[in-house]
Amino acid sequence: MNLTPLEPWIAHKIGRPSLLRAELEAYQLRRLQETLRLARSRSGFYRRHPAGTPAELGSLADLEQLPFTTAADLRANPLQFVCVSQDAIRRVVTLDTSGTSGAPKRLYFTREDQDLTLDFFRVGMSTFTAPGDRVLILLPGERPGSVGHLLAAALRDLGAVPIPHGPGRPAQETLAVLAGAPGTVLVGLPLQAFKLARAAADGPAVRLKSALLTADHVPEAVRRAVEQAFGGAVYNHYGMTEMGLGGGVDCAARRGYHLREADLYFEVVDPASGQPLPPGAEGELVFTTLTRAGMPLIRYRTGDLARWLPGPCPCGTCLKTLAHIATRLDGRLPLAGPTGPATLTMADLDEALFAIEGLVDFAATLRLAAADRLAELSVRVQAQAGDFDEHVLAAAAALRSLPALAAGSVGLQVQVTRQPLAATGAAKRAIKIV
Numbered sequence: 001m002n003l004t005p006l007e008p009w010i011a012h013k014i015g016r017p018s019l020l021r022a023e024l025e026a027y028q029l030r031r032l033q034e035t036l037r038l039a040r041s042r043s044g045f046y047r048r049h050p051a052g053t054p055a056e057l058g059s060l061a062d063l064e065q066l067p068f069t070t071a072a073d074l075r076a077n078p079l080q081f082v083c084v085s086q087d088a089i090r091r092v093v094t095l096d097t098s099g100t101s102g103a104p105k106r107l108y109f110t111r112e113d114q115d116l117t118l119d120f121f122r123v124g125m126s127t128f129t130a131p132g133d134r135v136l137i138l139l140p141g142e143r144p145g146s147v148g149h150l151l152a153a154a155l156r157d158l159g160a161v162p163i164p165h166g167p168g169r170p171a172q173e174t175l176a177v178l179a180g181a182p183g184t185v186l187v188g189l190p191l192q193a194f195k196l197a198r199a200a201a202d203g204p205a206v207r208l209k210s211a212l213l214t215a216d217h218v219p220e221a222v223r224r225a226v227e228q229a230f231g232g233a234v235y236n237h238y239g240m241t242e243m244g245l246g247g248g249v250d251c252a253a254r255r256g257y258h259l260r261e262a263d264l265y266f267e268v269v270d271p272a273s274g275q276p277l278p279p280g281a282e283g284e285l286v287f288t289t290l291t292r293a294g295m296p297l298i299r300y301r302t303g304d305l306a307r308w309l310p311g312p313c314p315c316g317t318c319l320k321t322l323a324h325i326a327t328r329l330d331g332r333l334p335l336a337g338p339t340g341p342a343t344l345t346m347a348d349l350d351e352a353l354f355a356i357e358g359l360v361d362f363a364a365t366l367r368l369a370a371a372d373r374l375a376e377l378s379v380r381v382q383a384q385a386g387d388f389d390e391h392v393l394a395a396a397a398a399l400r401s402l403p404a405l406a407a408g409s410v411g412l413q414v415q416v417t418r419q420p421l422a423a424t425g426a427a428k429r430a431i432k433i434v
Contacts, residue, residue, distance in 0.1 A: 004251035004258045007317045009123040013262040021318045028265050029060055031290035039296045042083035045073065046298060063265070064276060068286065069300045071105060074242075078106040081295045089294060090114055091145035093241050107241050110294040114145055117244045120260050121154035124249040125185075128210040128235055131159030134181045138165055138174070138188030139214075147245050151187065160185075167192065171199035179204035185232075186211040191361065191429065194222045197229035198360050198384060208232035212249075214239070216428045217326045217347050221354035236324055242300055243287060248322055253314040256321040263291045266322070267299070268306050271329055279310035284329060285322075303328045333366060333431060335375055335404050342404040346431050349379070352398040358384045358391065361421050365432040376411035382421050391416045 011019035014027040033056060039046035053066050074081065082089070088110050095105040129135060135155050141148020141164045152162035163181070165174060167189070174196060178184055186193065190213045200206060208230040213222075214237040223234045238257045239247035243264060248257030259266055267286040268277050277283040285306035289296045305328060309321040326347040333344045346364070353362050361382040369375040379399065383391045395414045399405050405412065 001315050002252050004313075004315050004317050004319065005123050005126045006249070006251075006258050006260065007319055009119075010260075010262045010319070019318055024261060024318070025060060027262065028290060029057060031262075032057055032060070032063060032265060032288065035288065035290060035292075035296050035298065038083055038293070039298060043081050043296070045069075045077070045080040046296075049073075050298070060265075063267070063288065063299065064274075066299055068274065069297055071301070071303070074105040074107075075103045078108070078295075081297070082108050083296060084110060084294050093145075095241055105242075108295040109145070109244065109292075113244060113292050113294050114150065116263055116291055117246050118150050118154045118157070120246040120263070121151050122157045124237070124246065125151075125155060125160070125212070126158055127249060127251060128212070128233065129155070129158060129160050129185050133160045133183070133185055133209060134163055135160050135185040135187060136163045136165050136174070136178060136181075138167055138169075138186070138192050140167060142166070150245065171195050172203050175199060175203040175206055178206040178208070182207050183209045185209050186230075188213065189215050190218045190222045191216070193226045193234075194354065195360055197222075197225040198358075200229040206230055210235060212237055217350065218324065219347065219350035219354050221351055225354070238322070238325055240302060240304075242297060242302070244289075244292065247287075251313065251315040251317065255313070256309050256323045258313070258317060258319045259322060261319060264288070265290055266320070268308055277307075279308040282307045285325070303330065305329060305332075328428075331430060333433070335410055336369060344377075344402070344404040344410075344431070346429055348402050348404065349399070349431070350429075352402055353379070353381065353395060356391070356394050356398060358386050359395070360384060362395075363421050363432070365434055367434050374409060374411050376413065377405065378413040379415070380421065381414060381416045383416050383418065385418075388416045 007019050016023055050066050054062060057063060089108045090111040091109045091114060093107045137148050137151055139148040140146050141152060148164060152164055155162040186208050193211055193213055210232040211226055211234045213234060218236050226234050235250040235254060237249045239245050248259035251258055265288045268283045269275060269286055270277055271284045282305055285302045285304045286299050288298050304325050306325050307323045309323050313321045327345040331345050335342045335344055349364055353359055359381060363380045365378045367376045381395050392414050399412060
């Protein structure tokens with residue numbers, strides 16, 4: 001099995017001919033010190049935030065003594081995090097908060113910050129993309145510095161041929177483009193790729209070399225459907241805007257993400273106590289930037305539930321492996337069951353429903369329990385041609401197989417439609433709460 005290309009790339013970044021874990025951690029400690037000095041000298045927020053904490057770190061473990069940075073901190077005054085002049089800022093990204101109230105988060109990046117992301121995209125894509133390959137990009141890319149724009153630039157640096165296609169195109173139109181370029185690599189959201197796989201039976205023959213799915217959880221049922229329809233292996237990417245878009249990507253083993261550990265330092269902590277957790281234990285993912293100049297972040301709480309995979313990766317790297325992330329802390333919805341509390345997540349629904357033949361999409365709404373009634377889950381399913389009653393029965397049976405719903409302590413309503421459901425854009429799919 002091929003070694004992840006991230007390992008030699010990171011070795012080069014830290015100035016070593018090959019990568020040893022101890023040398024990487026020594027580099028990370030030096031970079032953490034530099035980031036702390038930069039943030040404390042130039043960021044209004046970090047001049048105040050770590051008050052009373054060590055001025056220097058004696059070890060990586062000493063980072064635990066520093067307080068966390070939260071999304072609420074970013075929303076309160078994002079300019080307080082900026083460590084360069086406004087003239088040096090190349091890209092500003094605004095992330096609207098959920099709901100109708102609350103200030104948006106704003107992230108500021110210099111040209112050098114974006115070059116770091118572009119370099120990661122180039123190396124990460126080389127896991128399954130070779131010079132000369134054609135890559136269809138289903139991500140937004142019209143604006144300079146957007147994810148699709150950076151990815152296209154990275155692919156050109158790799159020697160591949162980017163094909164910007166964008167989101168929201170009809171499935172048959174996208175399949176026609178793919179049919180004209182057999183062996184193409186596809187990059188898009190899991191739901192985009194799943195809808196293409198469902199539409200493939202009625203369109204031209206398409207064979208993919210591989211597919212990279214990003215920006216949301218990739219259900220196993222979706223991975224199977226895409227690989228069965230198009231033949232190429234599916235890889236996962238993990239990232240968020242706060243990380244600079246790129247965080248980690250599968251290697252050939254496809255069991256979890258290897259991370260850009262020369263640019264970002266990651267922790268998995270207990271969400272309640274903030275204490276670090278050992279490999280295998282699930283907690284909240286936290287990261288600190290190591291090389292960002294415009295807007296460094298120290299111990300930023302992502303809200304994503306994560307765990308380190310114990311043991312070495314089959315690809316042979318000394319890099320850590322982060323298990324594929326399926327949900328967020330606020331995505332675990334508590335339900336009362338007859339034998340005690342249970343939780344329900346969007347990932348649970350994905351695995352149950354996307355495995356149903358002919359299902360294309362679904363939307364779920366949970367009405368929380370009141371004093372005089374049970375909680376109720378309403379699911380609207382978009383299906384291809386077939387019997388409505390059969391789809392209703394199949395969806396209800398699949399949902400009732402889930403532990404959180406099996407006891408019947410949650411009311412369930414299922415509707416089936418042939419009409420497309422409302423598009424969610426690039427946002428993570430979630431259960432709506434009413």
